[in-house]
Amino acid sequence: MKYTLDKIADLLNLEDFSEVYSEADRIRKENVGDIVHIRAILEFSNYCRRKCKYCGLNCTNKNIKRYRMSSEEIISAAYEAAENGYKTIVLQSGEDAYYTPKILGEIVKNIKKSGIDITLSTGEMDYDSYAYLKECGADRYLLKHETAEESLYDYLHPCGTLEERIQCLKNIKKLGYETGGGFMIGLPNQTSETLAKDIMLLREIGCDMAGIGTFISHPSTALKDCPQGSTEITKRAVALTRIVMPEINLPATTSLGVIDIKEKNDVFSCGANVIMQKVTPSKYKFLYEIYPSKLSETDVKLQRINLENQIKSLNRIPL
Ligand code: 5AD
Numbered sequence: 001m002k003y004t005l006d007k008i009a010d011l012l013n014l015e016d017f018s019e020v021y022s023e024a025d026r027i028r029k030e031n032v033g034d035i036v037h038i039r040a041i042l043e044f045s046n047y048c049r050r051k052c053k054y055c056g057l058n059c060t061n062k063n064i065k066r067y068r069m070s071s072e073e074i075i076s077a078a079y080e081a082a083e084n085g086y087k088t089i090v091l092q093s094g095e096d097a098y099y100t101p102k103i104l105g106e107i108v109k110n111i112k113k114s115g116i117d118i119t120l121s122t123g124e125m126d127y128d129s130y131a132y133l134k135e136c137g138a139d140r141y142l143l144k145h146e147t148a149e150e151s152l153y154d155y156l157h158p159c160g161t162l163e164e165r166i167q168c169l170k171n172i173k174k175l176g177y178e179t180g181g182g183f184m185i186g187l188p189n190q191t192s193e194t195l196a197k198d199i200m201l202l203r204e205i206g207c208d209m210a211g212i213g214t215f216i217s218h219p220s221t222a223l224k225d226c227p228q229g230s231t232e233i234t235k236r237a238v239a240l241t242r243i244v245m246p247e248i249n250l251p252a253t254t255s256l257g258v259i260d261i262k263e264k265n266d267v268f269s270c271g272a273n274v275i276m277q278k279v280t281p282s283k284y285k286f287l288y289e290i291y292p293s294k295l296s297e298t299d300v301k302l303q304r305i306n307l308e309n310q311i312k313s314l315n316r317i318p319l
Pocket of ligand 1: 054055056144146183184213214215216217218290291
């Protein structure tokens with residue numbers, strides 16, 4: 001079947017989506033198998049120079065205590081993840097100029113010695129910085145486009161344009177990173193056509209992975225009164241992305257897990273094959289509040305074992 005924008009928008013609105021879910025699950029199994037990749041995520045700084053209207057870390061939010069982890073702390077947390085079986089660590093932060101490419105590059109080089117793969121998720125940078133970090137050993141880069149609707153993008157992002165965001169993603173792809181994009185479900189004024197454009201943009205960029213998450217309003221942001229996005233539509237978008245891009249890596253995003261753990265299991269049955277687990281030390285973790293969520297203290301070893309067991313109980317293979 002040829003998936004056009006109109007077709008995808010229509011499918012998103014189906015009364016009964018069960019056949020599409022089955023198709024997505026079949027395509028997932030056929031193309032990426034039963035493995036669920038467990039990625040450690042380390043949130044190493046909540047400073048951000050941007051003013052994104054949906055995000056609790058935006059620099060106009062004066063209600064949060066800001067932190068930065070030292071290079072030594074970051075490296076030691078990554079080693080702990082590697083020692084406990086993680087094959088990949090995602091290093092994420094707000095856009096924080098304190099960590100220059102030089103500083104980040106040294107951190108990457110050090111962590112690579114443990115053998116773990118590194119995904120960076122530190123926002124927009126110029127071409128040369130992305131190139132330098134790739135040379136230092138970074139394997140993947142995560143930068144969501146958030147929404148493919150230009151007017152909505154402009155409204156949500158006073159500090160940048162959709163064109164700049166897409167250019168960054170194209171640069172990341174060109175440099176040979178495994179490239180991660182993604183978008184949010186339930187943003188104000190978003191329509192099914194918007195979501196169809198979001199999915200098609202992932203394909204146009206050639207994303208190797210995509211984080212599709214439900215919008216959850218943060219009380220200290222401009223969008224504080226906006227309703228939460230629909231988890232059902234989030235799952236549908238994950239399923240359609242799997243169908244349109246059979247080999248892509250699709251996380252069961254944390255924003256979905258926050259709402260209902262059972263729903264997260266559902267996502268594994270409709271196309272997802274990746275899960276993220278926070279390894280951020282507890283004293284920082286609670287300060288990294290992109291959106292409100294219930295978090296427990298970090299226990300790297302125990303949480304890894306628990307997650308592996310949960311995945312096995314779903315007849316899938318943790319890696
Ligand atoms: N609700 C859900 N997801 C959010 N993100 C940022 N703010 C929110 C929110 N309020 C997501 C964005 C960003 C990622 C790190 O977190 O998609 O890329």
